[in-house]
Amino acid sequence: MVGASPMMRKIPSGVFGLNPLMDGGINERTVSVVIGAPGAGKTTFAINFLRRGLEQGEDAIFITLDEAPEQIVQEVIQMGWEDAQQHLDDGSMVFIDASGKQFTNFIQKELGAFVGEWTGHNARIVIDPLTPVLWSVKERYEQRDIVSYLLRETRKIGTVLCTLEEHGIQGDLAAPELVIPMYLADNVIHLRYKSHESPEKREMKIIKCRSSKHSRYWHPYRIVKGAGIIIQHASEEFAPAEKRVDFKMELKKQLGKVKAERLEAMHPMERDAMLHTLDSLANEDLSDLDPREVVTRILEEHGLI
Ligand SMILES: Nc1ncnc2c1ncn2[C@@H]1O[C@H](COP(=O)(O)OP(=O)(O)OP(=O)(O)O)[C@@H](O)[C@H]1O
Ligand SMILES: [Mg+2]
Structure with missing residues (x-):
C-alpha cells in the first residue's frame, strides 16, 4: 500500500479531541483501523467519522459485516443522531449489508462494480467489523491478499476506516487477525476498554499514523449520547x-x-x-x-x- 505523503490533506476525524493528537486530523484517502474489545466504542468511533463527513457534504458508505443495517440505524438514532434516517433517504449515506453473504464472494465478485459506481465521489467508507473478512479464509497469505485487495479498492473512493475486534488478552496486538490489517493500514488506533474495573475505564492510543507527528500517550475517553466519543486531554486547566x-x-x-x-x-x-x-x-x-x-x-x- 502506498503510504501517506507529506502533501496529504488532513480531514477532521469527527471524534472529538482526536485531531490535535493526529497532527491535525486523518490524512485524506488513507486507511485507518480502530481496534477494541466488545463495547469499546468501535462502531461509535466509525459513526463519528461518517457523520463528520456528511456534515461537510461528503458521502458515507457503511459496510456492515455482522449487524443488520436496520439495527445499526436504530442504535445510532438512539445514540442521538436523529438525522441518520434522512441521510439514508436522500442517498448521502448508504449501507452495504454483507452480513449474510460469503465475504470472499462479495469482495471478489461485487466489490469491483461497487467501487466503479462510486468512483469520482468523495466518500468516507467504514467497514465494521473487518474481523470476519480475515476469518473467511484459512491461510495467512490469503488473509493478507483479501484484506489488501479490499482496502486498496475501497480507498479508491475515499477515506477508509475499519474496525477490528480484539479478542483474548487486551493490549496484546500480536494476534494474526490484528497484525495483517495493522501492517496494511496507514493509521492504527487502539481503544482500550477495561470493563471489569469499577468505574470502567476507557483509554485510547494512536499506535501509528503515517506521515504525521502523533501522540504517543494513552488518553482517556468517554462515550456520550449525542456526541459519541470525546477524548480527554491531560490538562490541569x-x-x-x-x-x-x-x-x-x-x-x-x-x-x-x-x-x-x-x-x-x-x-x-x-x-x-x-x-x-x-x-x-x-x-x-x-x-x-x-x-x-x-x-x-x-x-x-x-x-x-
Ligand atoms: N445511549 C447511550 N449513551 C451513552 N453511551 C452509550 C449509549 N449507547 C451505547 N453507549 C455506550 O457505547 C458502548 C458501545 O459502543 P459501540 O457499540 O460503539 O462498541 P463496539 O466496540 O462497536 O462494540 P462491539 O464489539 O459489540 O461491536 C456501550 O457499551 C455503551 O457504553
Ligand atoms: Mg460495534
Whole structure:
C-alpha cells in the first residue's frame, strides 16, 4: 500500500479531541483501523467519522459485516443522531449489508462494480467489523491478499476506516487477525476498554499514523449520547468534579468568544449539526467530564478555537 505523503490533506476525524493528537486530523484517502474489545466504542468511533463527513457534504458508505443495517440505524438514532434516517433517504449515506453473504464472494465478485459506481465521489467508507473478512479464509497469505485487495479498492473512493475486534488478552496486538490489517493500514488506533474495573475505564492510543507527528500517550475517553466519543486531554486547566461549571453557561461563554463571521463562514449543515450536538449535550449526563472540556473539544473539532 502506498503510504501517506507529506502533501496529504488532513480531514477532521469527527471524534472529538482526536485531531490535535493526529497532527491535525486523518490524512485524506488513507486507511485507518480502530481496534477494541466488545463495547469499546468501535462502531461509535466509525459513526463519528461518517457523520463528520456528511456534515461537510461528503458521502458515507457503511459496510456492515455482522449487524443488520436496520439495527445499526436504530442504535445510532438512539445514540442521538436523529438525522441518520434522512441521510439514508436522500442517498448521502448508504449501507452495504454483507452480513449474510460469503465475504470472499462479495469482495471478489461485487466489490469491483461497487467501487466503479462510486468512483469520482468523495466518500468516507467504514467497514465494521473487518474481523470476519480475515476469518473467511484459512491461510495467512490469503488473509493478507483479501484484506489488501479490499482496502486498496475501497480507498479508491475515499477515506477508509475499519474496525477490528480484539479478542483474548487486551493490549496484546500480536494476534494474526490484528497484525495483517495493522501492517496494511496507514493509521492504527487502539481503544482500550477495561470493563471489569469499577468505574470502567476507557483509554485510547494512536499506535501509528503515517506521515504525521502523533501522540504517543494513552488518553482517556468517554462515550456520550449525542456526541459519541470525546477524548480527554491531560490538562490541569479542567477542574475536578466538585468544581464543575454549568454546561449551558459554559457553552454560552465559549460560543460568545467565537467571532460571528467564523460561524457564518461554516457550511450550514456543519454549523447546524454542531449547534444541535452542543444543544443536546445540555441535557445529557456528562458523568465526570468537565463541561468546559466538552465544549472546547467540540469547538476545536470545527476549527473554531
Ligand atoms: N445511549 C447511550 N449513551 C451513552 N453511551 C452509550 C449509549 N449507547 C451505547 N453507549 C455506550 O457505547 C458502548 C458501545 O459502543 P459501540 O457499540 O460503539 O462498541 P463496539 O466496540 O462497536 O462494540 P462491539 O464489539 O459489540 O461491536 C456501550 O457499551 C455503551 O457504553
Ligand atoms: Mg460495534
